[in-house]
Amino acid sequence: MPTHARERLVAAAEQLFYEEGIRAVGVERLLAVSGVGRASFYRHFPSKDDLVLAMLSGYDERFREWLAHALREAGDDPAALFDALAERFGTSALRGCASIRTMIEFVDPDHPLHRAAAAHKEAVVADLDRWLAGLGRADHAELAAQFLLLIDGAVVSAIRERGPGPAHRAKRIARALLAAQP
């Protein structure tokens, strides 16, 4: 199965970067796990950073697809979004989200990988904003930012705690938030 070198590289990157970290995984490991030759790697990606970029792009797409589905399921109850988050936390082993981790591993705000990871978060908050506005909430902009803060806080908490607990906690906070300004 020597075909699709690019796809196998991205798949290996997603797995290894998630399990161990970006800086912690060298090109050698990526080649070994993906079974891709060194030359093929650098034909598809000018540098390791470009592979990280491709990984981030895939993460952005998949996460926001998941988010869109979760928002549809939530109906007209914004707090229900955190039920979907709890489900997400329950299934996978929790090592944070690719965006937060990339922003932190490449903490210089001018670094291309930091910018790309931050752009994902801004896209997510824009998605949330549109959704809340569609639900007729006057405070949609502020509420969207607050929801992202709750999501990120839950993700960071979940790194230590394992399991859906932090997502449930975030949901209870969201409930209080919605009750305050109905």
Next chain:
Amino acid sequence: MPTHARERLVAAAEQLFYEEGIRAVGVERLLAVSGVGRASFYRHFPSKDDLVLAMLSGYDERFREWLAHALREAGDDPAALFDALAERFGTSALRGCASIRTMIEFVDPDHPLHRAAAAHKEAVVADLDRWLAGLGRADHAELAAQFLLLIDGAVVSAIRERGPGPAHRAKRIARALLAAQP
């Protein structure tokens, strides 16, 4: 000034690890910035990881001192804690907190550095819990965990946004939270 090699190493570690990341900074840079000789480094710290441990220990001490002071200032209004957080965000350039960043850079939950960083968070939530219990809140345990979720969420948001905005946002959430269960 050839004395105090250890203190200078820890100071350089705090600065460089914060500005660039732990894995991103090699021993060479630490020696150059601190002005410490290579042999002196390894006399004080058996390995680079032990220097990270010392940095974390200093961070834990200083942060919790700051927290204790902020809690005293807050008086009987729990949400006022986030005013202190906003002040903290306003002054320093924001690149996250040492604990979150260490947990993420060493994401394996069994890694000694991950454990040390996680232990700091657990100590913080214990501090919050004692404080809230002292204020007579029946929901102190849950509220403490929720407060830490808000703090961590604000820290992650502040990495992208700069400035005290995320702390103010967290304060508004905290207000709603306290209003829900007075």
Next chain:
DNA sequence: TCGAGTTGGTACCGATCGGTTCGATTCGGA
């Protein structure tokens, strides 16, 4: 004053880093 202990500086170690180059082989479309 003197000597033990700490210091900074340097050379060096094997391993790994990201990246380049050159075949030998295999795949896939015409």
Next chain:
DNA sequence: TCCGAATCGAACCGATCGGTACCAACTCGA
């Protein structure tokens, strides 16, 4: 079936990684 394109594997590059060993200079207490 055949040929170009894509593939894998390995040798190789300079740089840097974390860590060791040795040395001359310095500090400081007895």
